[in-house]
Amino acid sequence: MKRGFLKTAKAKKTEGIALPPVASTPPGGVPPKGDGSFVERPSIKLPYGKVETGNVASVIDFVQPNIVKARPTEGVVSRKIIGREISGDTVDYSDYVIVYTTLPPVNLGDTLDDEPDNWTECILAGHIKRQILSTPGFPRPVEKTAGGKVYHRVKPSPFGGLGMFAARPVRTGDLIVAERPLLIAQRGFEMRDESGSKGLTQAEMIQVYMQQWEEQLGIALNRMTDENRKAFMALANSHTEDGSGPILGIVRTNGYEVPGLNDGHEDDSTRAYTAVLNVMSRVNHSCSPNTTHHFDMASLSFQLRAIRDIKQGEELFYAYCDILRTKSERAEELAPYGVVCVCPGCVGATKETDLLRSELAKRIAKLRADHHVWMKDHSRPNVLVASLKLIAEIEKEGLTDAPSFIVLLRMVVEVYSASGSGNSAMKYLDQLNNHFRASGRR
Ligand SMILES: C[S@@+](CC[C@H](N)C(=O)[O-])C[C@H]1O[C@@H](n2cnc3c(N)ncnc32)[C@H](O)[C@@H]1O
Numbered sequence: 269m270k271r272g273f274l275k276t277a278k279a280k281k282t283e284g285i286a287l288p289p290v291a292s293t294p295p296g297g298v299p300p301k302g303d304g305s306f307v308e309r310p311s312i313k314l315p316y317g318k319v320e321t322g323n324v325a326s327v328i329d330f331v332q333p334n335i336v337k338a339r340p341t342e343g344v345v346s347r348k349i350i351g352r353e354i355s356g357d358t359v360d361y362s363d364y365v366i367v368y369t370t371l372p373p374v375n376l377g378d379t380l381d382d383e384p385d386n387w388t389e390c391i392l393a394g395h396i397k398r399q400i401l402s403t404p405g406f407p408r409p410v411e412k413t414a415g416g417k418v419y420h421r422v423k424p425s426p427f428g429g430l431g432m433f434a435a436r437p438v439r440t441g442d443l444i445v446a447e448r449p450l451l452i453a454q455r456g457f458e459m460r461d462e463s464g465s466k467g468l469t470q471a472e473m474i475q476v477y478m479q480q481w482e483e484q485l486g487i488a489l490n491r492m493t494d495e496n497r498k499a500f501m502a503l504a505n506s507h508t509e510d511g512s513g514p515i516l517g518i519v520r521t522n523g524y525e526v527p528g529l530n531d532g533h534e535d536d537s538t539r540a541y542t543a544v545l546n547v548m549s550r551v552n553h554s555c556s557p558n559t560t561h562h563f564d565m566a567s568l569s570f571q572l573r574a575i576r577d578i579k580q581g582e583e584l585f586y587a588y589c590d591i592l593r594t595k596s597e598r599a600e601e602l603a604p605y606g607v608v609c610v611c612p613g614c615v616g617a618t619k620e621t622d623l624l625r626s627e628l629a630k631r632i633a634k635l636r637a638d639h640h641v642w643m644k645d646h647s648r649p650n651v652l653v654a655s656l657k658l659i660a661e662i663e664k665e666g667l668t669d670a671p672s673f674i675v676l677l678r679m680v681v682e683v684y685s686a687s688g689s690g691n692s693a694m695k696y697l698d699q700l701n702n703h704f705r706a707s708g709r710r
Contacts, residue, residue, distance in 0.1 A: 314474065314520070316604040319510040363395035364531075366454075368487050371400060371568055372407035379493075385410040386496070388543075388568055389488040391453040393531045396541070400529075405566040411446045419444045420572075420584065422550045427610075429504050431552045431583050438578040440668075441705030444559060446571040449543035450500045451488055452526060453519065456481075456538050475511045482513030489515055499546045506606035521605070522549035524570060527563050548572050553605070554585030555598055555613035556666025561586060562708035573706045575669045585611070591667055592629060594622040613666055621665055631658060632672040639679045652683040674703050 356373020369390050374383050390397070400406060413419050418435055419442070425431025438444060468476065489497055500518065507517035523542030532539035548561065548570055560575045578584070589601035595617035602609055613621070635651045635658070642650045655676050662673060677700040684693035 314478065314512070315471075315510045316507060316520075316606075317510060357401075359394075359398050359401060361394045363393065365394045367392055367394055367397055368491060369397055370491065371397070371452075380495075385567070385569070386448050388449045389451050389491050389496075391451075391484065391488050392529075392541070393454070396529055396531065400565060400568065403565045406568070408564070408567040410448060410567045410569040411443060411564070411571060413443050413445065420547065422547065425552055425583055427552050427583075429552075430550050432547070432550045434578045434580055434582050434584060437580050438574040439702065440574050440576050440699070441702035442574050444572045444574060444584065445547055446564075446567075446569050447545055447547055448567075448569045449524075449526075449545045450492065450496050451485075451519070451544045452529075452541055452568075453485060453488065454531065455523075455525075455540050455542045478511050478516055479513065482516045485513075485515040485519060496546075500544060503544065503546075503549050519544055524548070524561070524563075528565055543570065545570060551584055551586055553588040553602065553607050553609065554611040554666075555587060555589065555591055555595075555609055556611055557586045557591070557669050558582065558666070559584050559586045560669045560706055564708065571708060573708070575703075575706050576663070576666075587669065592625050592670060594626055624661055624665055625667065628662070628667065628670055629672055632675055635679065636675055639682070643682070646686065650683045650687075651679055655680050655683075668703070674700060674707070677703060 356370045358367075358369075361367060367390075369392060371388050371390050372383070374387050378387075380386060392400075419438055421433045421435045422430050423433060434444070489500065492500065501514070503518050503522050505514065505517040506521045512520055519542060522544045524545065525537075526541040526543050529541040530536065530539050543563075551559065551572065558574060558576050558578050559572050561570055561572045563570050572584070572586070588605055588607065589598045591598075591613075593601070595614055598614070599609065635655055638649070639651045639655075642648045659673075659676055659680070662668060662670065662676075667673070677696055680696045681693050681700055684690075684696060
């Protein structure tokens with residue numbers, strides 16, 4: 269899951285395993301250039317599936333014989349692993365040092381009685397920690413579902429493994445669950461440069477890289493409460509044969525990209541951050557999803573909301589890939605997650621549905637341009653009929669999570685309002701408001 273590995277609906281949807289290359293850079297990352305821009309780095313895709321890792325153990329011993337074991341105390345400077353363990357409220361370090369930290373800050377020994385919304389173990393660049401701590405309202409409590417009721421249930425899914433299901437009927441826009449991640453970490457990390465100087469092949473370097481990453485993630489895992497660590501290690505792992513260690517495998521299988529956090533340019537997926545969640549990481553994929561999610565920085569939590577009305581007992585899905593791509597493009601994007609999709613959108617895919625998806629943004633943009641003309645001059649044709657037809661097509665194909673769906677709804681409201689059709693305008697206004705709620709906007 270772009271899952272950033274899993275994807276957010278709004279984030280750029282690329283395969284989530286692009287990594288910074290082995291680099292001869294200062295510990296902790298590549299600082300901006302003198303002019304404030306960021307150094308471009310090519311990315312390396314991590315392997316997935318069954319990968320020969322035969323001689324990796326000896327390579328790793330050769331490169332890093334003395335990994336310092338993580339200690340859960342604060343202030344430890346690891347010699348072999350780049351980064352510092354640091355307390356939650358400390359901020360006096362340079363921008364690009366990597367810190368292991370707990371957010372919101374909690375005291376050693378705190379329990380869920382002290383902080384019922386739980387907390388997140390983080391591996392962050394210094395400036396990212398400052399960014400989070402300076403978010404207005406941080407740390408806001410995690411939003412609660414209506415009436416504090418439980419709207420979800422985790423149980424076996426017909427798609428294999430576990431999935432999440434609606435425990436009661438849910439209306440478009442309703443909050444199903446909100447939670448703080450167990451872990452937030454960089455999607456990639458800077459490999460120590462001695463590996464690159466030992467004449468290793470690219471494949472060997474990647475294996476060493478993943479091993480070092482595993483060690484780094486292990487520090488954060490060691491800092492978790494027993495309960496959080498147990499929940500983390502119980503999550504699914506689709507990366508058991510590609511050289512990922514058990515922790516990295518879980519991160520690659522379950523990570524959601526964290527919008528708004530990036531060590532470089534916001535489009536650079538190698539410098540993005542990924543979050544692993546206890547409950548939301550159980551949501552399976554569909555190319556016609558019924559939920560969407562967003563990240564609220566102030567409460568450091570993800571929210572899962574319905575993107576259409578959902579019946580009690582229905583399985584909840586969100587899209588790990590870009591839903592506005594053709595079936596074959598989606599299949600390619602989903603392969604690293606071990607998903608061969610058999611959702612109705614894939615099983616029933618035709619040339620027409622591929623076209624609807626891949627051309628949707630263009631079609632809505634065209635309607636929007638025509639609508640603007642009509643807004644200025646009501647004697648020109650309006651886009652009501654075409655918009656209603658497209659809304660019906662979108663709903664049938666299950667694409668209501670498409671970013672510009674809201675644009676269509678708004679145009680329909682505006683045309684109905686202008687033509688004095690109050691009831692119809694109200695109906696679509698209601699739908700528009702629900703979609704705003706679903707997107708996390710109020
Ligand atoms: C984030 S986990 C989702 C929860 C997982 N099913 C579990 O048991 O915890 C992602 C993994 O679930 C499986 N999965 C998710 N959606 C799927 C789908 N539509 N079809 C088949 N497998 C799916 C894949 O193994 C994928 O790597």
